[in-house]
Amino acid sequence: MNRRLILKFENLIHFRDACRQLHTLPCRGVCRAQWKPVQSSVYRWVCNVQLETTVFLMLFLLFLSLCQLCVPMYVSNSMRQMTVEELARAMGKDIDHIYEALLYTDIDLNSLEPDSILYEDSIKLIVKKSGMKYKSAKLREEKERENKDAVKRPPAEPAFLTPRPPVVTIMGHVDHGKTTLLDSLRKTQVAAMEAGGITQHIGAFLVHLPSGEKITFLDTPGHAAFSAMRARGTYVTDIIILVVAAEDGVMQQTVESIEHAKNAGVPLVLAINKCDKPEADPERVKKELLAYDVVCEEFGGDVQAVNISALKGDNLTVLAEATVALAEMLELKADYTGLVEGTIIESRKDKGKGPVTTAIIQRGTLRKGCVLVAGKTWAKVRFMFDENGKAVDAASPSIPVEIMGWKEVPSAGDEILEVESEQRAHEVVAWRTYVEQQEKMKKDGEVIEAKQKEHRMEYEKKQQNLAHLTWRQRKAALYKASKHLMFLKPKERVETDKNVLSIIIKGDVDGSVEAILNVLDSYDADDECKLDVIHFGMGDISETDLSLAETFNGVVYGFSVKANETVKKMAAKKGIKIKLHNIIYKLIEDLKDELSSRLPPSVVENTIGEASVLDIFSVTVGKNKVSVAGCRVQKGQLDKKMKFKLIRKGNVIWKGSLSSLKHHKDDVQVIKTGMDCGLSLDKHIEFNIGDEIICYEEKEIQQTTSWNPGF
Numbered sequence: 001m002n003r004r005l006i007l008k009f010e011n012l013i014h015f016r017d018a019c020r021q022l023h024t025l026p027c028r029g030v031c032r033a034q035w036k037p038v039q040s041s042v043y044r045w046v047c048n049v050q051l052e053t054t055v056f057l058m059l060f061l062l063f064l065s066l067c068q069l070c071v072p073m074y075v076s077n078s079m080r081q082m083t084v085e086e087l088a089r090a091m092g093k094d095i096d097h098i099y100e101a102l103l104y105t106d107i108d109l110n111s112l113e114p115d116s117i118l119y120e121d122s123i124k125l126i127v128k129k130s131g132m133k134y135k136s137a138k139l140r141e142e143k144e145r146e147n148k149d150a151v152k153r154p155p156a157e158p159a160f161l162t163p164r165p166p167v168v169t170i171m172g173h174v175d176h177g178k179t180t181l182l183d184s185l186r187k188t189q190v191a192a193m194e195a196g197g198i199t200q201h202i203g204a205f206l207v208h209l210p211s212g213e214k215i216t217f218l219d220t221p222g223h224a225a226f227s228a229m230r231a232r233g234t235y236v237t238d239i240i241i242l243v244v245a246a247e248d249g250v251m252q253q254t255v256e257s258i259e260h261a262k263n264a265g266v267p268l269v270l271a272i273n274k275c276d277k278p279e280a281d282p283e284r285v286k287k288e289l290l291a292y293d294v295v296c297e298e299f300g301g302d303v304q305a306v307n308i309s310a311l312k313g314d315n316l317t318v319l320a321e322a323t324v325a326l327a328e329m330l331e332l333k334a335d336y337t338g339l340v341e342g343t344i345i346e347s348r349k350d351k352g353k354g355p356v357t358t359a360i361i362q363r364g365t366l367r368k369g370c371v372l373v374a375g376k377t378w379a380k381v382r383f384m385f386d387e388n389g390k391a392v393d394a395a396s397p398s399i400p401v402e403i404m405g406w407k408e409v410p411s412a413g414d415e416i417l418e419v420e421s422e423q424r425a426h427e428v429v430a431w432r433t434y435v436e437q438q439e440k441m442k443k444d445g446e447v448i449e450a451k452q453k454e455h456r457m458e459y460e461k462k463q464q465n466l467a468h469l470t471w472r473q474r475k476a477a478l479y480k481a482s483k484h485l486m487f488l489k490p491k492e493r494v495e496t497d498k499n500v501l502s503i504i505i506k507g508d509v510d511g512s513v514e515a516i517l518n519v520l521d522s523y524d525a526d527d528e529c530k531l532d533v534i535h536f537g538m539g540d541i542s543e544t545d546l547s548l549a550e551t552f553n554g555v556v557y558g559f560s561v562k563a564n565e566t567v568k569k570m571a572a573k574k575g576i577k578i579k580l581h582n583i584i585y586k587l588i589e590d591l592k593d594e595l596s597s598r599l600p601p602s603v604v605e606n607t608i609g610e611a612s613v614l615d616i617f618s619v620t621v622g623k624n625k626v627s628v629a630g631c632r633v634q635k636g637q638l639d640k641k642m643k644f645k646l647i648r649k650g651n652v653i654w655k656g657s658l659s660s661l662k663h664h665k666d667d668v669q670v671i672k673t674g675m676d677c678g679l680s681l682d683k684h685i686e687f688n689i690g691d692e693i694i695c696y697e698e699k700e701i702q703q704t705t706s707w708n709p710g711f
């Protein structure tokens with residue numbers, strides 16, 4: 001029987017040498033040279049010899065001894081191979097893991113480097129030892145896909161444009177009266193439209209002026225939608241009403257609001273609020289604003305200023321008229337025809353209605369049955385409501401409308417586009433999902449590559465430090481260093497490192513989740529306690545949230561959401577904290593407390609008494625001479641069971657306890673202010689007259705996180 005032996009050589013010279021040696025042997029061998037790719041970038045010479053079975057083994061061994069430099073690579077035609085580094089990367093492990101798995105196998109680990117090649121048998125062995133499954137698959141080459149996205153139509157001809165109401169956002173410093181102003185404006189509507197009617201919060205509402213004009217006000221909490229839109233470069237707002245309290249004047253968030261307006265190129269109307277207060281000083285507000293390039297009309301600028309009282313409802317009509325006057329100057333117009341374009345202001349999942357969004361239409365007229373796409377979801381509009389919960393049949397530009405019919409909840413700030421059919425909507429969503437996956441893969445790839453580089457550098461550094469050791473000594477050292485972490489589950493890992501707080505954030509609408517995440521972005525106290533947001537999303541607290549929290553030993557935070565009884569019981573059983581809040585700053589305060597609780601306590605010294613050394617003695621106790629200080633207690637008391645320190649010229653030169661404390665000849669526990677005593681220390685130290693003896697206790701104080709989210 002013939003056997004085929006394939007041997008590989010690093011280069012042509014080795015190959016030729018080996019062939020020459022082979023021809024001198026008494027066997028029927030055929031020697032053929034093949035230039036074969038072994039690794040994508042490396043080509044090696046292959047010797048293919050047909051031999052009789054009887055001499056096969058002998059020849060194989062002989063061959064190896066003849067040719068020291070040849071390396072047997074594999075005895076198979078379908079070769080699968082990887083470098084040590086590639087395998088580690090594919091398994092998501094570090095290189096050391098591969099070495100560990102090959103311990104006690106016949107592979108020579110001393111010559112195994114990160115770029116050494118491993119073959120199928122070894123790969124299978126390593127994979128099996130690591131508790132994973134081996135599966136080989138062909139790499140698919142993706143064809144470039146055709147762009148199927150939906151985009152806005154080109155700008156309409158001026159002839160098709162018709163005036164539209166302005167969309168207004170109210171901004172200003174905390175407590176300057178934004179909410180009160182919105183409430184008062186909304187109330188004027190309820191009173192004007194349908195006495196006793198109930199307005200519901202949908203993120204925007206429409207105000208009808210007696211003159212027939214309309215204004216749309218956005219009232220999304222925390223301006224989350226505004227920020228989201230700004231981040232995406234979509235500006236829904238035409239005008240910003242800047243609220244400044246007349247008694248407080250310009251504050252930090254007043255300045256931030258002015259910056260927002262400038263960056264977005266949105267003009268301002270100034271509402272000087274709380275003018276009903278005796279200490280109100282509107283003129284000072286106007287002067288202060290000059291420093292921020294907000295120049296009111298009376299100073300020759302173009303900013304209209306209106307003195308109001310949001311609380312009493314004073315001058316709100318004048319404010320609305322000033323807004324309409326500015327809108328007229330801006331000549332706000334839109335195309336009321338064709339495919340709809342708009343922006344999502346708020347979105348939420350309603351138990352009865354399913355995903356619901358509030359949108360501002362910017363082009364076209366939205367009607368029931370329209371097919372819309374937004375982000376990676378789509379809707380066939382089933383119902384539309386206004387802010388009074390009244391069903392409407394159509395929504396034209398600038399009109400806020402609540403839309404039902406979405407398949408999933410889109411995000412605040414997402415652009416809405418009408419498409420021709422449901423099929424087209426599917427196509428757009430599929431394309432956007434694909435693009436997102438591609439981007440995610442690219443990002444993941446970059447992160448993995450950076451991590452690998454970091455690991456490689458760390459590995460090389462470790463290897464350099466251990467270069468003088470043999471391989472086994474080296475491995476033993478590395479293994480010992482990381483042994484405590486190697487076999488831990490995620491929860492145990494977190495427990496070993498107490499200074500990690502893993503959290504899950506759940507919110508009612510995605511605007512609030514985004515607002516919370518924005519606050520968390522300012523977290524800068526990683527060196528004290530790492531803050532890991534392991535999951536966030538919308539909706540009530542679920543069992544899945546608890547499973548995640550359990551795995552990561554995390555805490556679940558809910559904003560305006562609930563946890564049902566089953567979830568609560570499960571959390572109590574598993575010892576998982578669920579924290580529910582309805583006010584963002586309270587949630588953040590709670591988070592700060594939780595972070596602080598993870599910090600180690602700091603130790604502070606609390607002085608109990610101070611004494612000064614007035615005289616020095618030496619007494620003999622057994623065979624030893626002991627230094628004794630004659631002291632007078634100047635403040636507080638000396639208590640023998642407490643801690644003591646000796647201070648000389650401002651420096652602490654000893655800390656410990658007293659070995660004796662005497663009043664005259666009696667041993668005592670406590671010496672009070674004004675009394676004299678003799679004392680000796682638990683360590684031999686020569687006293688000096690003028691030394692100070694301080695009696696103190698150590699107290700552990702809970703540290704608080706240094707993170708300051710700004711409110």
Ligand SMILES: Nc1nc2c(ncn2[C@@H]2O[C@H](COP(=O)(O)OP(=O)(O)OP(=O)(O)O)[C@@H](O)[C@H]2O)c(=O)[nH]1
Binds near residue numbers: 175
């Ligand atoms: N006297 C007086 N008090 C007002 C007026 N407007 C608001 N307030 C009071 O000022 C306080 C803060 O008002 P809010 O409307 O909550 O202020 P805000 O700017 O919405 O505050 P944040 O939501 O925390 O940013 C409340 O106690 C209001 O009653 C006003 O015109 N006059």
